[in-house]
Amino acid sequence: MLVEGVVREVSVPPLAPPVRTGSLGDIPFTNAAEAPHQTVLSRRQPSGAWRDITAAEFATEVRAVAKGLIAHGLEPGDRLAIMARTTYEWTLIDFAAWAAGLVTVPIYPTSSAHQAQWILQDSAARACVVETVDETRLISGVRTHLPALSHLWQFNTGAVAQLIDAGRDLPDEAVDARRAALAPAAVATLIYTSGTTGRPKGCVLTHANFFAEVDNAVELLHPVFRSVSDEPAATLLFLPLSHVFGRMVAVGCLRARVRLGHAPSIQTDEFLADLAGFRPTFLLAIPYVLEKVFNTGRATAEKMGRAASFDRAVRIARAYGEAVEAQEHGTGPGPGVALRAARKLYDPLVYRRIRSALGGKVRYAICGGSPLGRRLAAFYSGAGIEIFEGYGLTETTAAATVTPPLRPRIGTVGWPLPGSAVRIADDGEILLRGGHVFSGYWDAELGAARPATDQDGWLATGDLGALDADGYLAITGRKKExxxxxxxxxxxxxxxxxxxxxxxxxxxxxxxxxxxxxxxxxxxxxxxxxxxxxxxxxxxxxxxxxxxxxxxxxxxxxxxxxxxxxxxxxxxxxxxxxxxxxxxxxxxxxxxxxxxxxxxxxxxxxxxxxxxxxxxx
Missing domain, CATH: 3.30.300.30 (ANL, C-terminal domain)
Known part of the structure; x- marks a missing residue:
């Protein structure tokens, strides 16, 4: 839509049909029925090796844990909080809770006692699973203020085994009945926005919100999620599962049967070791991670007395990335002979080292959270890693816009997610609409969501932006900032x-x-x-x-x-x-x-x- 010659609204048709029945809790069982022997997860062992887990194995464990949750008296719609780092157990409990008809409530493991108490109290959580004794002590210290909290389990003292044991005598049909009662419109999770001021607010996301998000994202990013080479698609998740971006990735990977691993630490040595062992084909990252890899490469080159060579390789990669972008948009001939030769020269000297730092097989990176910046995006593109930038909120189940494959526009966050629309208000504020937009903010007194969109379904984001002539969105700032x-x-x-x-x-x-x-x-x-x-x-x-x-x-x-x-x-x-x-x-x-x-x-x-x-x- 044009207003006085300026693009003010863009919409993109859906690539995936809306889901009319079922819930996220069905995903493990659908995978097990359709591809029982396909690897869907890998779990890091104490030795550092990675053990593959098939769709059938994961579904069996999800069912067993779900039976344990039911055996402990948790009813459909009850809230179960999870306070842990990014681990296999987090994803297991998430899907088991959905299979049991529950609503999961993430809590950052770094949260203070006051923050955790507020989330547990506001959501009226009946159960909470934590990772370590530190979180157990933290929750125990405020438990007198949490009358609804009936259960507290700890992963590293055997919570999963305890739940499986508790549900051992329940029939499988107990889980099947809970799953059958769920519809896409049911609440899947309450994710509390950390907020830059005031108390966090619980964003009510439904199963339908997640389906609209991940199904369209998977179809759009076909080369990423559905590998077009002989190398099966795989990603190592290190983003917090307490954050909507990490959560969307986990759901999307299980939905697309992409091999998923978890990395609980982003401390440099541990993280690089996990990347080297897992060897992902794509990464979901925030700019900080890609900046750190780049800066580490520059520092290493400087120590070796090769800073000038590294800087020249950077200039060549950026020029190459920008030339490819221009060619894909029909505004340039693409990299010339000299530029291609220079890039080939520096590939084993610099670019391959950058790719090796990310595990050696990464060819795509989906970046969100904040703008990556044109120079760094062009560098990674020229170094052989295609960057897909995106923009979104907790309220939009993560990505609301994303770079379309083969049509990058460096410095923007792409087009609206298929099946959604972006509008720029008169004051420059970004408005969003689509199936991925949440139900509203949790109202503890109502025990339900209080709508936050206008009568036409538009969500005011508080962010400022502009659409170019081709519908690409650029973020220019925060309205309140x-x-x-x-x-x-x-x-x-x-x-x-x-x-x-x-x-x-x-x-x-x-x-x-x-x-x-x-x-x-x-x-x-x-x-x-x-x-x-x-x-x-x-x-x-x-x-x-x-x-x-x-x-x-x-x-x-x-x-x-x-x-x-x-x-x-x-x-x-x-x-x-x-x-x-x-x-x-x-x-x-x-x-x-x-x-x-x-x-x-x-x-x-x-x-x-x-x-x-x-x-x-």
Whole structure:
């Protein structure tokens, strides 16, 4: 839809028919009936080896655990909370709960006692499964405030075996009856948005929401989920299953029978070992992971005295990726002979090493959470890893837009998910509509969802964006995060922050300037990048409190700021910055569990540093 020559609305027809019967709890049993011997999961063993699990084996275990949940007196519609890292057991309990007719409620394992209590209390959860004794103690400490909570189980002390044993005498038909009673419109999960202010709200997602999301995504991303080569599709999930993105991936992989593994830790050494052992063909990632792999490769090259060669390889990969993009859109001839030769030269020297760091077989990466940035997306494309960027919310069951295969537009988040629509409101706010849009926010008094869309089904996202002439969406900022300087200039902080965070030395950053004369930034240092910088500058022993005033470090960060400022006008540019001796983190309360800034808390806790940025020089 065009308004005064500007694209204001785009819709894409569905690629998959809507599901009219059944629930997510049927997926393991459908897989077992249609392809009993196909590998659908792999489970990491204590030795580090990966054991394959067939569709039949998974369905058997799901049924056994579901019987245990029923045997413990849990009724259809009861809420079961899961507080654990990304593990096989998380996915097993999720599908077993659905097979038993329950509603699952994720809790981040890093949540405080207060946060966990609120979610359990608001959802009136009757049962909770945790991973370790630490979470057991945390929940036990607030249990007097949770009258509805009847059961508390712990994975690493045998929760799965205990549930299987409890349901051993129940007939299989007990589970079949629960599954048969579920329809797509039934509630599947309550996912509490971490929120940047206030208490988390429970997003009510139905089985139909997940089917609309994953079925259309799988069909759209055919080369990713349904391998077109001899290499079976597989992915290693390291995103939190407490977050909607990770959850959608798990459901989508089981639905498409893609081999799925779980990586509970993203600590560099453990994560790289899991990638090397599992060897995925595609990854679902947030930009931070791809930035870290790139920056680690750059640091390694610098240590070997090959930084200049690495940088040249980066320029070639970016040029190649952009040339391929232009060719696919019919706006260019594609990579020329010289560019192809240069790329071939650097493939064994640089690009293959980058792919090896991701397990060696990765050819696709689906990236969401925040913009990856044009330069990094073009680099990975040129290095042999096709990037699909997406945009979505908990309220949209993850992706609302995604890059279409063979038609990338670097710097955008693609088209609407098939079967959905995107509209840009008069003030630039992104509105979304489709089968993946949630039922509403959980109302504890009603015991049901309170609708959050308008009468025509449009969801106001709070994000700002623009559609180009071909319907690709670009995210420009958050409606509530727009900074208005004392001179009346509106500044979107996201582009500046995203570009700064791509620098190896920058961990987190927050742009500041509300009702101030100019824009400034608070910057924290990335530990691995800082460690490498210390080695290269021979300043290993300088305390961090002194290092943040080091002239060379300040100059290096200034280069990053200057690079970010190229994105904006002079009035929007960062004039001054402060390097903080401590990082923003979830533990300090400055980041949400999904790594979004809690801006009001940062402003409060670093008011002195901010004021100093506006003192006379």
């Amino acid at each position: 727009i900074i208005v300087t004392s001179g009346g200039k509106n500044v979107a902080p996201a582009p500046l922050e995203d570009r700064l965070r791509s620098h190896p030395l920058v961990g987190q950053c927050m742009v500041v300037g509300e009702n101030r004369p100019y824009i400034t930034a608070l910057i924290t240092l990335e530990p691995d990048g800082l460690s490498h910088w210390r080695q290269m500058t021979k300043k290993r022993d300088t305390p961090l409190t002194e290092l943040v005033r080091d002239e060379r470090l300040l100059a290096d960060i200034q280069h990053a700021v200057d690079d970010a400022n190229k994105l904006v006008s002079r009035a929007e540019s960062i004039r001054r910055f402060a390097i903080l001796p401590a990082d923003f983190s979830e533990q300090t309360g400055h980041l949400t569990p999904s790594l979004k800034l809690r801006r009001a808390l940062v402003v409060r806790d670093f008011a002195k540093e901010i004021d100093q940025l506006y003192e006379s020089q």
